[in-house]
Amino acid sequence: MTEQGEDHRSARPAGAGGRTVRRALWGAGIAVAATAAMIAVTVPRGASAHGDSTRRDTASASAAASGGQSGGPGGGHGAVTQDGAPQxxxxxxxxxxxxxxxxxxxxALSHDTALHALTVRRTPGAEYLDADLVEPADPSATAPRRIEILSYDYGHDRLVKQTVDLSTGAVERTDTATGVQPPPSADETRQAAALLIKDPLGKGLRTDFTAATKGQTLTSPDQLRLRGMSFDTDEQSAPPGLDKCGRNRCVRLFTQVRNGPWIxxxxxxxxxxxxxVGRVD
Structure with a gap:
């Protein structure tokens, strides 16, 4: 499992380390390589989504060096400047x-591959995940800037990597892979939460949210702070009904009431x- 942040642009490790991990996704053809960094999330069992109010747990998740967020805001761009237009x-x-x-x-979105792809909301265009600079063979030369755009195509359940040459405005190469699951985008994380909130298995979440907020009703992911992790049966066993995870795009969630406790x-x-929605024990 690999983790991604919530509904804002989150940083990922920049430089050679991040690029090495992302390339491992394609070279190895396996789920995801994770960094040694760990994010500890304290989950109070007083709001456990299972009705257990007597325990406190700590859940740990590996933060992936690859991967950004969102088909829209939330995408991790690596070392991206924040100083306005380049000079x-x-x-x-x-x-x-x-x-x-x-x-x-x-x-990338104007390319034929993306035109025939679908986002997590099932709208035309692949779900944007991340962007990365392709290092030129000679870093000192004034080589054209080439960027890899990483997306997920829900129309074909596959990861798409498009190499864009900014000097020509063309997609010079497209690679696709199945069974490869980088961290989810912010939009994917919100969509996963929306499905859980509406599902019968989300009853405990709704109940605990109401208790934590003294009577409010949980109807939207916007009422929660969210962190998403990809889930792959190659990395963890799963009960029947979740055995397609890895080929399918599956997500687990850390949820927290805004300005309140974790659930x-x-x-x-x-x-x-x-x-x-399924459950693992």
């Missing part, structure tokens, strides 16, 4: 700018490909 053409291996990433995404929902797995 002149960008060359070499300097940090990506927001403008470069936005342009590369627009070019333990880590036993639940949301299949975003099939729109189903």
């Amino acid at each position: 002149g053409p960008q060359t070499g291996i300097g940090p990506l700018t927001e403008q470069e990433v936005d342009r590369a995404r627009a070019i 333990d929902t880590t036993d639940y797995v949301i299949d975003l490909s099939d729109h189903t």
Whole structure:
């Protein structure tokens, strides 16, 4: 399982380490490689989504070096500058700018591969996950800036990597892979939470939210702070009904009441490909 942050742009490790892990996704053809960094999330069992108010647990998740968020806001761009428009053409291996990433995404979305893909909301266009600079063979040369755009295509349940040449405005290469599951985007995380909230298995979450907020009704993911983790049966055993996770896009959630306690929902797995919810014990 690999983890991604909540509904804002979250940083991922920049530089060679991050690129090495992301390339391992493609070279090995396996689920996800994780970093040694651990994120400890204290989950009070007073709001456990299972009605157990007597225990406190700590859930730990590996933070993936690959992967950003969102098909929209939430995407991790690695070392992306925050200082407005770049001054002149960008060359070499300097940090990506927001403008470069936005342009590369627009070019990728106009390509035939993305035009025939679907987002997590089942709208045209692949679900954006991450962007990364392709290092030129000669870093000192004024080589054109090339960016890899990583997306997920829900129409075909596959990961898509498009290499965009910013100097020509063209997608020069497209690679696809199945059974590869980077961390979910912010939009995927919100969609997973929406499915859990509406599902019968989300009853405990709804009940504990009402208790934690002194009577409010949980109807929207916007009422929660969320962190999502991809779930793959190659990494962890799963009961029947979740055995397609890995081929399908599946997510587990850390949930917290905004300005309130954590609610333990880590036993639940949301299949975003099939729109189903299951439970692991």
